[in-house]
């Protein structure tokens with residue numbers, strides 16, 4: 001029941017992963033869920049650590065007890081003092097039977113016991129720390145693994161709602177914060193709590209009234225610390241949010257470093273980062289101040305208790321109701337109790353901090369992918385690879401209607417080009433084929449099978465995607481070409497590279513196929529990156545090709561090589577291409593002109609020209625613009641300026 005509440009809370013918050021609006025989880029709900037999902041597998045580690053903590057906590061009161069015995073038995077040797085010692089132990093007969101000489105005999109045992117206690121305590125602390133660390137580090141790893149898995153399996157639409165920097169921040173900061181809260185909770189609720197209870201029990205044994213006097217300020221401390229806990233949670237939430245913003249800023253500035261430099265925006269970006277850094281600092285300091293107030297507060301209140309103890313115990317001592325050993329034992333127990341008292345009293349703050357982090361982590365973990373295999377989905381059976389859009393409409397999560405009643409046919413082995421102004425909906429059409437998004441209405445069919453009814457893996461196996469700005473991983477060229485096709489032979493990789501007109505330039509590189517391409521492939525030229533991406537698609541050898549042609553023009557030689565590589569890739573495949581080059585458009589078997597999310601015109605190049613519609617207008621505008629170009633033939637000119645043409649309609 002309780003779990004359901006937590007699950008739902010997480011799901012509702014899922015839409016705004018990592019943002020301020022993320023629904024707040026109660027500290028107990030968060031702790032319960034973490035315990036059930038992430039701590040339970042390490043229950044034996046935790047139980048061992050708890051047992052060790054119990055030992056550490058339990059031996060705590062033994063030290064003041066030994067101190068008391070030492071003073072009473074050894075230091076208080078003169079007869080007048082002996083009379084006083086006898087009062088509290090009158091019934092036990094312990095001190096009455098002991099002469100000074102026999103007390104000296106006890107001394108080695110007391111010293112030995114003290115040494116043994118310290119050794120046992122140190123060993124138990126070590127065991128506890130090791131097992132706790134194993135548990136907590138594994139918890140971090142499990143959380144990060146689950147978060148990563150969630151991200152890569154989640155719907156593209158959902159992932160795109162949140163800046164990647166925020167996700168990275170959740171991965172690194174929030175997870176560590178949550179782990180630290182859970183570890184502290186376990187130590188506080190075992191080691192420190194048991195030590196506190198033990199010391200209190202010992203103090204009560206010595207003098208219950210004195211114990212009440214010493215601890216009567218406890219409730220006040222709890223009330224103050226609760227207040228501090230709420231403030232710390234607020235500051236922690238804001239701190240984590242601002243840290244995520246900072247992480248986004250850094251990632252963006254680095255990705256766009258060339259734009260930053262080209263536009264001389266270094267100072268502007270530094271100011272932006274500085275503003276966020278200051279906000280992080282401000283919230284961190286708020287949390288630090290709130291946390292820092294906890295110690296002096298506990299100390300100040302404990303001071304009141306201590307003053308009461310000195311007054312009352314002094315009085316008791318004066319009347320002979322308390323021995324010096326008891327006073328020392330009580331006093332040292334009280335001092336020893338300070339640290340665990342602070343830890344236990346601070347537990348609320350620790351849990352609030354953990355809950356603040358959990359409130360940002362769980363929505364990501366709870367996000368449910370809508371684009372998944374339907375129950376009973378069968379693998380796609382590709383016979384010819386024909387693609388058909390039937391009355392397809394689509395709107396994005398934010399409500400933007402990108403497509404309206406679109407009908408498109410891509411017959412087997414043919415090339416269909418999508419042409420239209422920027423923002424017309426061409427990329428959206430392409431994205432619906434491998435089900436990056438699901439249609440809002442209408443159907444996308446491959447060889448007569450609705451893409452929603454087949455398994456995602458078989459659907460994505462059936463197509464190869466070459467994007468405008470090909471993405472390369474920071475890995476070797478070999479690994480980049482073989483991406484998604486594991487266990488491929490070097491021969492197959494080289495054959496794909498040859499077909500993509502990439503083999504020669506790869507061999508010319510110092511490390512050949514073992515060249516590491518750098519982040520996003522930045523060590524290669526634009527044309528080289530495109531040819532590696534084409535080789536990747538070539539190796540995949542899928543019957544359907546989804547191609548988003550690059551808009552940026554390359555130099556003539558590279559352009560020609562890329563075009564040749566693309567022609568080889570397209571041969572015999574059913575190709576849906578977002579065309580930006582006239583050569584591609586003119587060689588396409590059919591052209592669909594898209595505008596405002598609708599199919600405006602369709603036909604071959606000559607049919608559409610004859611029609612005198614938007615296509616003819618785009619074509620004319622393009623040629624009017626590029627007329628007189630000496631280096632490019634009209635057919636190779638990128639079809640730029642389509643936006644202006646549409647706007648001027």
Ligand SMILES: Nc1ncnc2c1ncn2[C@@H]1O[C@H](COP(=O)(O)OP(=O)(O)OP(=O)(O)O)[C@@H](O)[C@H]1O
Pocket residue numbers: 160396397398400401402420421422423424425426427428429
């Ligand atoms: N992730 C998204 N969320 C919300 N709206 C989007 C998203 N992606 C695209 N759009 C909107 O959908 C419409 C169609 O975009 P799309 O990217 O399909 O156009 P396009 O024809 O491919 O443009 P271009 O040629 O410039 O790449 C545009 O109005 C765009 O603003």
